[in-house]
Amino acid sequence: MAKATPEGMPTGPTTLRIIIGGNLRKLRQDADISREDAAYEIRADATKISRLELGRVSFRLRDVRDLMLMYGVQDEEEIERVVEMARAANQPSQWHRYNDYLPDWFGNYLEMEGAASMIRTYEVQVVPGLLQNEQYARAVMMLGYGHTPLTEIDKRIDVRMKRQEILDRKEMPPELWAVIDEAALHRPFGGAGVMRGQIQTLIEACDKTNVRIQIVPFASGAHSGAGAPFTWLRFAYEELSDVIYLEHLTGGLYLERDNEVDSYQAAMEHLCVQATQPHKTQDFLRQIIRDHYS
Numbered sequence: 001m002a003k004a005t006p007e008g009m010p011t012g013p014t015t016l017r018i019i020i021g022g023n024l025r026k027l028r029q030d031a032d033i034s035r036e037d038a039a040y041e042i043r044a045d046a047t048k049i050s051r052l053e054l055g056r057v058s059f060r061l062r063d064v065r066d067l068m069l070m071y072g073v074q075d076e077e078e079i080e081r082v083v084e085m086a087r088a089a090n091q092p093s094q095w096h097r098y099n100d101y102l103p104d105w106f107g108n109y110l111e112m113e114g115a116a117s118m119i120r121t122y123e124v125q126v127v128p129g130l131l132q133n134e135q136y137a138r139a140v141m142m143l144g145y146g147h148t149p150l151t152e153i154d155k156r157i158d159v160r161m162k163r164q165e166i167l168d169r170k171e172m173p174p175e176l177w178a179v180i181d182e183a184a185l186h187r188p189f190g191g192a193g194v195m196r197g198q199i200q201t202l203i204e205a206c207d208k209t210n211v212r213i214q215i216v217p218f219a220s221g222a223h224s225g226a227g228a229p230f231t232w233l234r235f236a237y238e239e240l241s242d243v244i245y246l247e248h249l250t251g252g253l254y255l256e257r258d259n260e261v262d263s264y265q266a267a268m269e270h271l272c273v274q275a276t277q278p279h280k281t282q283d284f285l286r287q288i289i290r291d292h293y294s
Helices: 013-030 035-041 046-053 061-070 076-089 104-115 134-144 150-168 182-186 192-205 258-274 278-292
Strands: 118-123 175-181 211-216 230-234 243-248 251-255
Touching (some): 104 150, 104 243, 104 251, 118 258, 134 192, 182 278, 192 278, 230 258, 243 258, 251 258
């Protein structure tokens, strides 16, 4: 989870790298300096400048200082501020201790999720991770990782529960807007008792001021998001563009191009029209409990 500085800046390494890289790119472009010339200044090649500006690699503090001076920044306090950000960006993530239990690509997502101001997610098969209770999460994990040692399952569940802390944090908690296909509520992971408890957890989550839940009922028929879960992350920082996150069995995919984000945004808006209205979600969920899990 990315924390916030007094200025409201996230401090997760991944998000800091993206912010610093975006600032360096803007400074370079404003100074009308090519990537090749910038690379020569720090004894590198243009590919490294590109990767630095995208936040894909860690920073040498000397390179940050040299590039800012080259780009015409004369305010020493501003240079030191960015250098300190770069130093923080080079530190291990708070999720570092779980590296042995998580895929490499998922750590970046956790940081971006923690830095988001708005998280909009659509799920088909399961309840979204940010809304799962521990019993349900364990049932899902056991299904997907049946031959994984129980100690590793416990660590993965611990991560899933810690992720949810962002919804209750005092500073800059994100808004979560979840759209769940009704099919996910009829897959009894862990049995009827576990599902009843999970649906009750969803009912209680609806009472949070920063959580909105909608259900796409079977009655809506085919819809724009059919079969394709995704998460749309929006940030309060202009240096961070909206990101669409797609997860598959062996990795995660990030879509950032405007046309890609626009397509998923349109799909999400259409899903929300087809789904139950948020003020009716609790009644819908209670009816599912009565009909299937009582």
